[in-house]
Amino acid sequence: MAVYTPVSAEILAGFLTRYDVGELVSVKGIAEGVENTNYLVDTTTGRFILTLYEKRVDSGDLPYFMVLLDHLAARGCPVPPAIKDRDGVAIQTLEGRPACLIQFLPGVSVTHPTPTQALAAGTALGEMHAALADFPLERANSMGFATWQPLLDRCGGALDSIAPGLHHDMTVALADLAATWARDPLPRSTIHADLFPDNVLMRGDAVGGLIDFYFACTDIRVYDLAVMHAAWAFDATGMTFDAAVGDALIAGYARHFPLSQDERSAFNDLAVGACIRFTLSRAWDWLNTPADAVVTRKDPLAFWRRVKVYDPNLASLLKTLS
């Protein structure tokens, strides 16, 4: 469960009086997620998500995320905008943290997506990119390629406590990737950058909601699809690859954005990049999560193992993957 910042019912009831959302009926910490504190809030008028922004979200970026959500919602994308208080303010402070009250979207995150669901999710990603074609704001990727080597350095030799040799192997993999990363300029866009199955709310085989835009940024457009591919097309251990799910994601996306030859050629390298990005953020959290945080840490190696599928030649050179 990700609850880093406790909020009492009394404090929350007082907080809600800023809004036209009725009175607090119940509140409960949400079990999923690792980045932010989330509560499910029921009031006399409806259901909401209360998010308190933690570690990786810079409060200076919140206005960007809120404008982005408003832009997508205005174009009919199923995203949850923040609720504005009676003064029109969406970004608040609660228990010393930046906080927003967010529209609740019905639906469930699937643990084992089917190809049919992946087709719908890939299509939703394409629709989102199409809706963002005229989005005017830019934000650098705070977890993009340029940040991986510094994060690897900060994790340092402690990575070997996760798997012996991991620091060396990730150094080799990143150097290998640096030789090809973005060699041919690919189309850029505003991207979600974290569209895992747990950030897509499904209603049966249809997409009911896209959530958790707190890594959204401007970067290589098809990198968003590569992140999704790496997140969706494997089991939780990263050992079993489901090609049908991966193919369905790409087929759905191609309804809006057929991949160019350059994008197809770069796809596996971009996916290796995604593996490195999520191995590193998970490893950092693995090594640094506060002992008193109520959170289920995610396994860094589950992402690292996916490199075997995207670059078997590289993997064969790495002790931790052979």
Ligand SMILES: Nc1ncnc2c1ncn2[C@@H]1O[C@H](COP(=O)(O)OP(=O)(O)OP(=O)(O)O)[C@@H](O)[C@H]1O
């Ligand atoms: N607008 C929403 N409507 C419905 N449920 C939501 C909404 N926002 C969040 N949730 C629920 O809360 C959970 C955690 O939210 P979220 O993914 O934003 O957290 P996080 O800590 O940023 O997670 P992550 O580890 O994916 O970065 C989601 O999996 C979902 O169950």
Ligand SMILES: N[C@@H](CCO)C(=O)O
């Ligand atoms: N979706 C990410 C968390 C965001 O960095 C993960 O599963 O590791």
